[in-house]
Amino acid sequence: MAASVTDRFLRYVVIDTQSDAASPTQPSTEKQKKLGRLLVEELLEIGVSDAHLDEHGYVYATIPANTPKNNVPVICFCAHMDTAPDFSGTNVKPQIVRNYRGGDIRLPGDPSQVIRVADNPVLNDLIGHDIVTSDGTTLLGADDKAGVAEIMAAAEFLIKNPDIKHGTIRILFTTDEEIGRGVDKVDLKKLGADFGYTMDGETAGTIEDETFSADALEIAIKGVAIHPGFAYGKMENAIRIAGAIIDRLPKDMAPETTKDRVGFIHPTGVSGVMEKANLSLIIRDFTEDGLKHKEALLENITKEVMKDYPGSSYTFTLKEQYRNMKVVLDRHPEIVEYAIEAIRRAGIEPERGSIRGGTDGSRLSFMGLPCPNIFAGGHAFHSPLEFVSSQDMEKAVKTIVELAKLWEERA
The missing domain is CATH 3.40.630.10 (Zn peptidases)
Known part of the structure; x- marks a missing residue:
């Protein structure tokens, strides 16, 4: 054989x-x-x-x-x-x-x-x-x-x-x-x-x-674009917003810091220009409650970041992958x-x-x-x-x- x-x-x-x-x-x-x-x-x-x-x-x-x-x-x-x-x-x-x-x-x-x-x-x-x-x-x-x-x-x-x-x-x-x-x-x-x-x-x-139970999440960010020479007090750069969300993700909730039965939040892609940006993430946990907790945490992080950018907005698109x-x-x-x-x-x-x-x-x-x-x-x-x-x-x-x-x- x-x-x-x-x-x-x-x-x-x-x-x-x-x-x-x-x-x-x-x-x-x-x-x-x-x-x-x-x-x-x-x-x-x-x-x-x-x-x-x-x-x-x-x-x-x-x-x-x-x-x-x-x-x-x-x-x-x-x-x-x-x-x-x-x-x-x-x-x-x-x-x-x-x-x-x-x-x-x-x-x-x-x-x-x-x-x-x-x-x-x-x-x-x-x-x-x-x-x-x-x-x-x-x-x-x-x-x-x-x-x-x-x-x-x-x-x-x-x-x-x-x-x-x-x-x-x-x-x-x-x-x-x-x-x-x-x-x-x-x-x-x-x-x-x-x-x-x-x-x-x-x-x-x-x-x-x-x-794992698994979901995928897309965060679409709409910023405020303006010529950088006239941007003072006006520009809200969607790329920076996406970076701020990533930066606030818990360091002890990443694939590289978790093992055994501990789940994670993992950014898998980011793209954008000044006016708009897209952030792709996957969420993993062995329990449905753990999955929902991480998704709620991620949305709260996004809301907190968005407080600093009153002219901008975002949408969350959640897709179930498997259970x-x-x-x-x-x-x-x-x-x-x-x-x-x-x-x-x-x-x-x-x-x-x-x-x-x-x-x-x-x-x-x-x-x-x-x-x-x-x-x-x-x-x-x-x-x-x-x-x-x-x-x-x-x-x-x-x-x-x-x-x-x-x-x-x-x-």
Whole structure:
């Protein structure tokens, strides 16, 4: 399995699939379909006869049941094809550190980029593994092409080993997850699954049944513009207003100063001229109350700043992004419990975790498809220091296979 999943992964990461939040289309970039078409071609080659790419760039496919039992639930395995806009995904050059012996890993394309053990202590658990990195000039794309490769490798393994009994398995590869639109156009009726698992987690052995709840906020500021030579007592510069709001954000409520179950307020973009400015922020918390508290705090900060600019005005536009999937998954505990057992059967000690972020599973859970998140093995996502272990990807493949077996056994 290791060679198969790694070979697939190396094939997929060189295809640029970055999504683009500024694009109104779905998928946001046509290049995501290039990977989708390749996946359909490979699925057809291994015998998944209904594999196809829809107009939104999603890949749907089915591994038919091969069990005489007629009460085995239909499971969906899901991963996203796009990579984050945070760092370039163009011209990815994957590198393999074979039989890793420990120590920092300096990346050859940009020697200033170093994957340090001090920053990534998980490397101490990967001695002897084959570690895949980028060359330091781009993302690697393990988020989430590791998950894509694992589902593909598991699909091939199950088809080639018909003695392993399982129910119907649905495969879903999505677009635009990184910009919060991953399941906007998913047809759940067409998917026809009872529940799912996203393969989009981090450390081997982790099963995550909780995510942040998330909102996006846009603050549009209208200032007072006038020629700077005649501005005394009259100008109200919208850029300065936006800067004042940012400056007053609590320093202990930022992504870089919070961890574990503490949420944050995070400015993600600012643009403007003297007359008008726009400030984009994301709000994250594990509870709905925490989310609302942060949004109220932000509006109070804005109101306080605006008192110094009586001729100016602002508007708040709040958009719900996703909610903590634990609310849904707690009503279906066996979905997570079976995943824990499958991870154990794959030879790893399982660990439950919470995601300081979201997955397609967050939205799918509230759309009616309960969907926890299983490890894919990648680390340092959204950066040129991203890396993944071939052996951990193999364990993820085994976990998928064991899950398919478990649901059939216990039906």
